[in-house]
Amino acid sequence: MKTKTVKYEKIEIPIGDGKSPYMPQKASKFVDHGNIMKTLAIAVRDNLAVLLIGESGTGKTSAIRFLANQTKNGLRRVNLNGGTTADELVGRLLINDKGTYWVDGILTEAMRSGDWIVLDEINAALPEVLFVLQSIMDDDGYLVLNEKDDKEIVHRHKNFRIFATCNPPEYAGTKEMNKALLSRFAICINAEFPPANKELEIIENHLGNAIAKSEMAIKLVGLANETRTAKEQGNSDYVINTRDILNTLRLTEFMNPMEALGLAFSNKLETADNKALKIIAKLHLPLTKTKAKATRKAIKIANDLKLDGNYIIDADLQNTYLGLTKDDDVFKEMIEKDLGTIITDYGTNRENAVKGDEIKIEATYYENAENGAIKNNSETLGDRIASAVKIVNGPNKGKNAIILHHKDLDNSIEIIKNLFEIS
């Protein structure tokens, strides 16, 4: 009987018997954006060791897992970071009341049974581990169990395969890869982050079409890509990877976008990075429902008033934004992004804003940032209104927003109409 095979672009590899207890039972579909499956298939067919280099979350493990699942091969994994010893790979002598007995390590088990093995973070392996790996990766590679009484020699089962992964070389805190070992990998794959459309496809495979098509998913992928570019350019130390995106999206069902991003990702960062990312994220991620509602209201008022692109932002809207940030600069940026306007300052006398029964235009006014911030500290209502009129009709006509603090918005609008001579 002919053995069954699977094909990846003409590269045909046999399907195994599926008897290994370590065969991945489930594997979500691998979205192949860099011809990785074909390369892995060649490696499996020709019995070549493969090294996958790439940032965490670029799908290195998923690719191998998927192939093992499809070809019904057992897959063992060991992380060589954090002091994994040669014993753990090869095996060790243990003692019981009858004397000593030998227990195979994970590598020895895989070599005997014909499972595949993935060596994660191989660049961080101890010298004694590298020594073992080098010996089994030679052409006729085998393993000598030196500590075992009979000094058994273990040969590689015909189905045994070696895969290794590591982070890109410039990664802080990892050792440079041992050259002798590196040369024993016949194939080296650079795993990259997927382009946006492929990443959305991955999201769809994991979380379904509705989430993949959501504004949140699309914007989060955009944000992730910004962090990737920033890291590439040496401007930051972290990236949002596909796993982080999936984890964030799982949470957005139950909470607002910023909260989800915090819990799934940014709280793991150093405080300064966390803060910086949140500032960028607020500009990227979709509006919360209340914020969207308040924004629509502001736009409607502006349109109603025909203020020629100037927006009137009432205290409700401001409070909504302030609920999202306490940072003045972020607040300004958010307003600019959502409403397309540069705004007046809002903060100075906020506590007093709604006291009294006459309308107050409470903000101190700034002109468009291009012209530098001009603060108007005038105290009387008349002065404030005069500043407002000056700005609204000034060189940045159509690019301003004024924040009103007043309980009675409708009444405020009437007063503004009068002030700006709008009919």
Ligand SMILES: Nc1ncnc2c1ncn2[C@@H]1O[C@H](COP(=O)(O)OP(=O)(O)O)[C@@H](O)[C@H]1O
């Ligand atoms: N190309 C891809 N196709 C399908 N899922 C992917 C892909 N890339 C990443 N993922 C998903 O992203 C997460 C991280 O991938 P993983 O393979 O663990 O990355 P790595 O081993 O490079 O750190 C997993 O949940 C995985 O399912």
Ligand SMILES: [Mg+2]
């Ligand atoms: Mg991995």
